[in-house]
Amino acid sequence: MTNEPSTPVFFSRALYQSIVDHARSVHPEECCGLVAADQKGSPVRVIPMTNILHSPVRYQMDPKEQFSVGKAIRLEGMSLWGIYHSHPLSEAYPSVVDINLAYYPDLFYLLASPVTTPPALRIFRIQNGKVSEFPLILKEGD
Amino acid sequence: MSVLVRIPTPLRPLAGGQSELSEEGTSVREILDNLIRRFPAMKERMMDESGELRRFINIYVNEEDIRFREGVSTPLSSGDEVSIIPAIAGGA
Numbered sequence: 287m288t289n290e291p292s293t294p295v296f297f298s299r300a301l302y303q304s305i306v307d308h309a310r311s312v313h314p315e316e317c318c319g320l321v322a323a324d325q326k327g328s329p330v331r332v333i334p335m336t337n338i339l340h341s342p343v344r345y346q347m348d349p350k351e352q353f354s355v356g357k358a359i360r361l362e363g364m365s366l367w368g369i370y371h372s373h374p375l376s377e378a379y380p381s382v383v384d385i386n387l388a389y390y391p392d393l394f395y396l397l398a399s400p401v402t403t404p405p406a407l408r409i410f411r412i413q414n415g416k417v418s419e420f421p422l423i424l425k426e427g428d
Numbered sequence: 429m430s431v432l433v434r435i436p437t438p439l440r441p442l443a444g445g446q447s448e449l450s451e452e453g454t455s456v457r458e459i460l461d462n463l464i465r466r467f468p469a470m471k472e473r474m475m476d477e478s479g480e481l482r483r484f485i486n487i488y489v490n491e492e493d494i495r496f497r498e499g500v501s502t503p504l505s506s507g508d509e510v511s512i513i514p515a516i517a518g519g520a
Contacts (some may be wrong), residue, residue, distance in 0.1 A: 344519035349486045353513055373520045381520050389440050389514035
């Protein structure tokens with residue numbers, strides 16, 4: 287898995303669009319979801335999740351849904367690759383709350399801003415309270 | 429009595445890199461105590477200062493959140509699966 291912030295992360299435009307569509311569909315609430323990777327470690331699936339807080343400034347994944355989706359990912363031979371959510375009212379950058387609640391240092395955190403043109407999607411690692419941004423390169427196709 | 433404990437990726441480095449392991453105990457509390465005895469570094473990540481399970485740590489026994497059963501007192505049967513799942517949350 288990519289560790290150096292200078293290393294670009296490749297992400298398909300279809301997955302990007304799925305996240306943007308999800309963010310728009312629940313706007314002005316924050317959306318949240320997971321990104322699963324195939325056995326090669328490439329991100330291949332966006333899985334929209336329920337923000338049980340239904341808030342424009344907070345999100346928390348439905349724990350039951352998180353459990354069942356996590357299990358399904360494992361049983362399909364995939365792995366959890368990233369966590370996404372939207373910032374409907376602010377920049378697509380991890381907030382202090384995001385940093386404090388980032389329990390998954392080995393995953394990518396994707397932040398979407400559905401109100402910019404084009405909609406922003408940025409990608410980070412959050413490790414020990416430190417945010418590292420990676421260049422995100424969108425590629426055509428799935 | 430032995431149950432299977434599933435360790436989430438963020439805690440695996442603290443548990444010898446294992447994704448699942450076998451642990452002895454008749455309740456979730458016993459499992460957690462034994463797990464922390466084996467891997468002391470897990471304590472701070474899972475428990476708060478008063479020794480209670482952190483709010484953002486969810487634990488499932490088989491398919492059920494222990495909050496909807498008896499919390500850490502939830503009894504276990506041989507062959508049960510205990511999953512530790514840190515919540516995913518944040519905000520703008």
